[in-house]
Amino acid sequence: MALSGLPGIGKKTALRLAVHLTQDKNQKALKIAQALIRLHEDIKTCTLCHNISDEDTCEVCRMSSRKRSLICVVENVRDVMAIEDTNQYRGLYHVLGGVISPLEGVGPADLNIDTLVERATNGETEEIIMAISPTIEGETTIYYVSKLLQTTGVKVSVIARGISFGGDLEYADEVTLGRSIMARLPYQNET
């Protein structure tokens, strides 16, 4: 059954869904099918940043209010959504499509790195922010990409890593706590 291939849906749930759809009077099955066909046909990938889009370039890339000199490099489309939800960032994005992971057979060639280097040298880019999760694979990817970007002369920065805001020191994991102390910063009154 095709439904059971979806994440979080096993054989039993798939069967329950299928039975529900066969007994439904409102043509729900047909509506879902049409929506899925539209999804399949209409959703494209932004030619600039590889974000999902309904046109050639995505909504963020089309916005005139965005700072075009700033590119935030993320792992996937969900990260773009998470960062957009914060309402803090006003630049553009670049979706890598994953992180370098030899164990899972993902190498640099499988990621959207060429297009990032191209964008870095397009004359309008001033800063590239690496907003990649601070895992081992993430750090490897940050290292690899920033090495490549070094030659372009663009400023490369990383998001702050440490104790979460609102979090309790006592419950932080040892690595984060240890590194937060080592990576301490001069205190600046933010007022």
Add this chain to the structure above:
Amino acid sequence: MALSGLPGIGKKTALRLAVHLTQDKNQKALKIAQALIRLHEDIKTCTLCHNISDEDTCEVCRMSSRKRSLICVVENVRDVMAIEDTNQYRGLYHVLGGVISPLEGVGPADLNIDTLVERATNGETEEIIMAISPTIEGETTIYYVSKLLQTTGVKVSVIARGISFGGDLEYADEVTLGRSIMARLPYQNET
């Protein structure tokens, strides 16, 4: 029953413990009582840093290998333990004994701030690291204490705050994610 006043121990558990102790053949009750008396009599507070101690000054303050020019300010004794567990920090501590919280009636006078200012001006202190949880009360405390310390000329720093190491960007809370991007740092190859 005295036992039920302990955290995590309710009436029923207290009763079960009490019954267990009355039926025990190994004088467990007596041993616990003696241990508690020793605890009551022997555990002192370090006169220097307010950490728990068995002598006038605590184990950390007595260690000759510690960098005496560096003081890490924490909220409570559990934070000292958490930081010691990381095996990263080689300086001294200062236990505030809480954070400023008007809602809970905790003001600056209730905390060990006077002794911190004293230590800051003792001639050997060069840097004071504020390792306080980044909550609203914590930030208020950091602000208050660092204002006081400004006059002493000692360098005041804060632990790094941001996305946890090993953590996934996607699951970070909005505030942390937003601030981590705003508080980004120039990338430095750590190799």
